[in-house]
Amino acid sequence: MAESLRHLVLVLGDQLDLEGAAFDGFDAAHDAVWMAEVAEESTHVWSSQPRIAVFLAAMRHFAVALREAGRPLHYRRLDEPETRASLSAQLAADLAALRPQRLILTRPGDWRVLTALQAAAADAGVALELREDRHFFTTPQDFAAHAKGRKGLRMEYFYREQRKRFGVLMDGGKPLGGEWNYDVENREAFGPEGPGFDLPQPPRFEPDAITREVITLVRERFAGHPGRLDSFAWPLTRAQSLQALQAFVRERLPLFGPYQDAIWPGEPWLYHAQLSAALNLKLLTPQEVVTAAEAEVRAGRVSIASGEGFIRQILGWREYVRGIYWTRMPAYAEGNALDARHDLPDWYWTGDTDMACLRDAITQTLAHGYAHHIQRLMVTGLFALLYGVEPAQVHAWYLSVYVDAVEWVELPNTIGMSQYADGGLMASKPYIASGKYISRQSPLCGRCRYRPDERVGPQACPFTTLYWDFLLRHETRFADHPRLALQVRGVGRIAEAERDRIRAQAAALRSTAT
Structure with a gap:
């Protein structure tokens, strides 16, 4: 037997x-x-x-x-x-x-x-x-202990604890370079010429026989699903993922920091890592990614601002959102603190919109299964937030379209960070902005039929119209908010007739979803 x-x-x-x-x-x-x-x-x-x-x-x-x-x-x-x-x-x-x-x-x-x-x-x-999964620095139990007894949760405090605990970018008991966070140095936009011809591209991993077989299967079995596979070249093995890591820290990490928030049409990768899918598939460990980045900083090949900005994404945000997920599920997925009830516009699945920034971000997403964090938070996510899309629909879209989307990381980033649907548990304020923000970060507004500085009228940018409509709708809610009150006070100076025009134009946008 x-x-x-x-x-x-x-x-x-x-x-x-x-x-x-x-x-x-x-x-x-x-x-x-x-x-x-x-x-x-x-x-x-x-x-x-x-x-x-x-x-x-x-x-x-x-x-x-x-x-x-x-x-x-x-x-x-x-x-x-x-x-x-x-x-x-x-x-x-x-x-x-x-x-x-x-x-x-x-x-x-x-x-x-x-x-x-x-x-x-x-x-x-x-x-x-x-x-427990060793592909994280911390466990859900660690996060629960961090959160216990706190009136509010903020990633920055959690991140500093982990820096100290694991000795990352530390100089004795103090942060390397004297500061915990170098965000203020990492907000540059490209000049009128863009990133230039010497922009290093991430390595491409051409499909082998196994991958080609999968591509054929997906095209046949899931023909009605969104996206394309023409440019498919993701790292899919441990060896390929290590190669991608080394290429990033050597070639793109030095300028990751300054340009991490910048957008340039036709350049999906810029100085970003292209490592999130490999990390989330567990082909790379966060420990080896952080170690590789820190080594470049300590060797003087990468500035502290670039190195810290990248490491914060791994040791800070990645760990923090996982803690939120496992200590708050399953109720967390149902959050809708702003009572958003509109349907996601159909063009989120096609990119067929007149708004140049959204068209660029969505068509890129469908082509590669990828967009960087500012395109996600401050283009596709921002529009959904201002428009008032039901958070569950926004969550389903992000989980559907991105190759690095696993629910533990995608859901808190969408429900909490992007849509403020948890009422401020994860983010200290709704991340709202008018079209002027996008015009500062990219040249796309100059290629669009809309004008970011106009809130009503035929050329008014939908982001700008909806930004003011959002403030009008939530004027009372955020009147005393410590980080949003200044923006809300701007609404108080708008005459009633102008308020009516904003509301009418926002309603027209929702009825046509152009």
Whole structure:
């Protein structure tokens, strides 16, 4: 009689690390690995073709790595006729056949997935051991301890604690360079000539046979999904991700800081890292990314402003949003503090709009599955916030279209940072601005039929109209807000007739969504 399977290690599409916590104590003679490609992971939100392809191709490459490492693997492909539609259904079917004594799982990045797998294990009567994910500096328990007893949460305080705790960019007990935050130095825009011809491009990883097979599958199986795969060249393996990391710290990190908020049409990457997908798939660890960036600062090849600005994204925001997610779910996903009820305009799925900045950001997103943080926060996110889109719809769009979108990171950034739907738990104010902000950060307003300094009339920028409409709608709510009161006071100087014109033009924008 064959010996029973001791442990079945469940590996999800964002857990592609041979050294992951779920593999601690793995014995190839007694244990096996389980992975599954299922349709639900691409359809519970209408995922873009680039996002689907990144996950599937990275999973299939990881399956090769597992087999090369000699780890028994039960892998269910999407294009196999017997594959079930959901992870829980597939796991239930495979548990009946494999009959393991125990399941082992590293904490998923999605509350929905965690509860579904826990339910499937319970229904099958198999114990499931949940292990913490080492691809973070901190744990949800660490964040809960940080948050306990505080009247409010602010990333900056959390970030400083982690700098001290892990000795990152520290000079003894003080921050390296004398300051904790160099944001004030990192807000430059490109001149009229743009970033120039010597802008270093991130490495391209041309699709190999495995990836080409996935691209064909996605184009056929998900033909009705948004996005394109013509330029698909993401890092999908550990080796490729390390290459991408080294190229970034060597070639683009030196100017990441000054230009991290800048936008230039036709240049999707600029000085950004293109590492978030590899980090979120667990092909890179945040520890090695931070170490690589800090080494460049200490060697004098990168300024403290650029290095700190980048490290803050990893050691600060990335850890902070994960803490928010796991200490506030599942109720957090339902947040709608500003009572926003409008539908997301259809052109968010096509880019077919007269607004040059939105057209540029959305068409870029559909082509590559990528846009940098200012395009997300202060272009696509800002418009949705001012327009009054229901936050759940904004969340679903971001989760759908970006290749680095895993719910633990995407949801708090959208609900909290972008849409202020949590009422200020995560962000100290709504990030609102008129079209003038975008005109300072990019040349796109000069290529647009709208004028950012006009709030009513045929050439009025929709951002500017909706900005003033937002302040009018929420005048009472934010009248005494410490960081928004000055903007609200500007509304008080607007005559009633002008207020009516703003409201009417905003209503017309929502009815046409041009």
